[in-house]
Amino acid sequence: MNKAGGATRGGGKVMRALGAMSGTSLDGVDAAILDTDGERISAFGASAYRPYGEAERSVLRAGLGQWLGDPVTRAGVVVDAAHIALLGEFETPDIVGFHGQTLAHDPRGKGTLQVGNGAALADALGCPVVWDFRSDDVRLGGEGAPLAPFFHFACAKWIGASEPLCVLNLGGVGNITYVDPRFDGPEEEGALLAFDTGPANAPINDFMQMRLGQEMDVDGALALRGTVATGALELFLQEPYFSRMPPKSLDRNDFPEMIELVSELSDADAVAxxxxxxxxxxxxAMEHMPTSPKRMLVTGGGRKNKVLMEMLSVSTGCPVEPVEAVGLDGDMLEAQAFAYLAVRVLRGLPTSGPSTTGVRALVGGGTISRP
Incomplete structure (x- = not known):
């Protein structure tokens, strides 16, 4: 295997890339085909999803927050097997972008850990695999997250956007990308600003699992029946993270007090x-935007929560829509992003920069493993 090298510019060959994402909500693996030269999107292809079984999810939960030892090893075995099973259903692509499963993220301390063996996937699938996307960014002083913003820029170009917009991803953790499509490329100063907003679905899912044995609040149905406890909300907003200037990023478990703040509430009030x-x-997060975006496009599982989306519409001051409103697939956007980033790594193009992860200079992170 070898590390990706320096940047080259100019038109590249359009490749059929297969991206895979296993997010912090621990629901399963998304996989999607993208035809791209690493700069422009040529076409969106087939996609598929493989949910984790409850036993697999338990193994992954046991590994959260761990850096070494048996829980990490066992989680890696689950991640590799699930990805090989799903990605093997596709016709062999030119390249695979394999994110792996984040177990721990502490960019200012121990670093970042995504389990999953790209070399094993390359052997099993018979094609090159790009993986370990975040480590180089962290090593060079960046947050290592979020990594989808360069792809969000390509999506803004693909939909023909002409004014600044925001892409909000509501997975286990929330992250937001401010995109100004008037620039030519994502690496230009002013084209992008991205950072983690805070917890999104993870605490809701954890609460639902703990109290009711359910995976999530489907469609926001339970929240709809509840009343927001303003005192708990005010205490939450005192968290120092919110006053930090971006770029900044979070681990899934960085706000453990959230569950404690709602522990004495009824189920419905707690979820609301x-x-x-x-x-x-x-x-x-919107207070940090360079200008007011003309619209907010929401991706990730949170866009299916009707209460959450209504709250966003009322609170943010700009039109809020799921990404499907512009012809994108909110279930597969992150998998597509890692397909896109894989081609960029292969071409030596940057995958993150000062305005997206806080890294000191443009960096193209990723390890390439060949069968």
Whole structure:
């Protein structure tokens, strides 16, 4: 295997890339085909999803927050097997972008850990695999997250956007990308600003699992029946993270007090309050935008939560829509992003920069493993 090298510019060959993403919500693996030269999107292809079984999810939960030892090893085995099973269903692509599963993220301390063996995937699938996307960024002083913004820029170009917009991803953790499509490329100063907003679905899912044995608040149905506890919400917003200037990033478990803040509430009131906390974090993030975006496009599982989306519409001051409104697939956008980034790594193009992760200079992170 070898590390990606320096940047080259100019038109590249359009490649059929297969991207895979296993997010912090621990629901399963998304996989999607993207035809791209690493700069422009040529076409979106087939996609597929493989949910984790409850036993697999338990193994992954046991590994969260761990850096070494048996829980990490066992989580890696689950991640590799799930990805090989799903990605093997596709016709062999030119390249695979394999994110792996984040177990721990501490860019200012121990670093970042995504389990999953790209070399094993390359052997199993019979094609090159780009993986370990975040480590180089962290090593060079960046947050290592979020990594989708360069792809969000390509999406803004693909939909023909002409004015600044925001792409809000509501997975386990929320992250936002401000995109100004008037620039030619994502690496230009002013084209992008991206950072993690705060907790999104993870605390809601954790609460639902703990209290009710359910994976999530489907469609926001439970939150709809509840009342937001404003005192708990105000305490949440005192978290120092919100006053930090971006770029900045979070680990899935960085806000453990959220569950404690709602522990004495009824199920419905607790979930309504956790949902309001996720929205309030986004509202705080909007204060850092260079200009007011003309629209907010929402991706990730949170866009299916009707209460959350309504709260966003009321609170953010700009039109809020799921990415499907512009012809994108909110279930597969992150998988497509890692397909896109894989081609960039192969071409030696940057995958992150000062305005997206806080890294000191443009960096093209990623390890390339060949079968």
């Amino acid at each position: 309050t956790l949902t309001a906390m996720s929205v309030a974090a986004v509202v705080q």
